[in-house]
Amino acid sequence: MTEKKPELEITAGGFTFKARYEWDNAPETVKGLREKLFPLESKIIHVRWSGQGGWIPFGDMDLGVPLENGTCYPHPGEIVFYPGGKSECELLIAYGYVNFASKAGQLPGNHFATIYEGNEHLMELGEKFLWEGAQDITFKEI
Secondary structure, three states, X not given: OOOOOOOEEEEEOOEEEEEEEOOOOOHHHXXXXXXXXXXXXXXXXXXXXXXXXXXXXXXXXXXXXXXXXXXXXXXXXXXXXXXXXXXXXXXXXXXXXXXOEEOOEEOOEEEEEEEEEOHHHHHHHHHHHHHOOOEEEEEEEO
16 A cells, blocks of 8 residues: 655645646756645745736745756746846746746746646636735645
């Protein structure tokens, strides 16, 4: 019998989501975020350049995470982390079509987790932080 691996519970805008880490595809990102960032309480705002997504900017924070499992086009429910370099360090949750970018141009974000429960509320959450502004968000392991 295999031991159940930790997952994420994300609460934002009155919704709760569950996400699986991408252990095999983004091991260094998962490790770095688990050790240095999670649990996390923050605000999520609508992206500026990328389309239908929410982001949490971290400025010049450096978690020592390499670029891995990069995508410029995360699908709804995919969560990506950009460790910084060309633009600031940030975390993005796609709720619809996303072309991950910044004022410096297109960025590859590390796809480190995927929402598997609560997806039916992603569009509602996106509309909420688009029209009502920043929403409280928490990430904790379960």
